[in-house]
Amino acid sequence: MEANVILCRCGKCSKVYGIRVERMPDGDWWRTWAFKISEKSARNEGFDRNHIRGNMFETQDYPGCPYCGTHEFVQCGYCGRINCWNHEPALYCSWCGKLMDNIIVARDKFDVSANQF
Numbered sequence: 001m002e003a004n005v006i007l008c009r010c011g012k013c014s015k016v017y018g019i020r021v022e023r024m025p026d027g028d029w030w031r032t033w034a035f036k037i038s039e040k041s042a043r044n045e046g047f048d049r050n051h052i053r054g055n056m057f058e059t060q061d062y063p064g065c066p067y068c069g070t071h072e073f074v075q076c077g078y079c080g081r082i083n084c085w086n087h088e089p090a091l092y093c094s095w096c097g098k099l100m101d102n103i104i105v106a107r108d109k110f111d112v113s114a115n116q117f
């Protein structure tokens with residue numbers, strides 16, 4: 001099974017965590033696990049260079065963000081990276097600092113495409 005780790009930043013505390021994803025046969029992904037990781041280890045593991053394309057559904061036991069507990073996330077339209085989402089109408093991207101004033105509701109259907117990184 002193809003598995004990958006993508007990085008997300010918590011919108012509440014700006015800390016980084018990894019989301020483990022596993023590829024489904026049809027090309028979409030399951031989010032199976034989320035874990036705290038330091039930026040340094042994430043870089044050492046090469047997680048900051050991972051790109052995936054397709055929707056990311058969560059499994060039943062996906063634990064959510066290890067910091068704020070949310071299961072939802074949004075993608076920044078400027079830098080393409082993902083942030084926790086706690087139903088804020090607008091949110092500053094914790095990666096690039098720009099105001100994401102056009103929040104796309106992630107829920108289950110999402111596309112983190114390579115060309116946006």
Ligand SMILES: [Zn+2]
Nearest residue numbers: 010065068084
């Ligand atoms: Zn969070």
Ligand SMILES: [Zn+2]
Nearest residue numbers: 076079093096
């Ligand atoms: Zn950004």
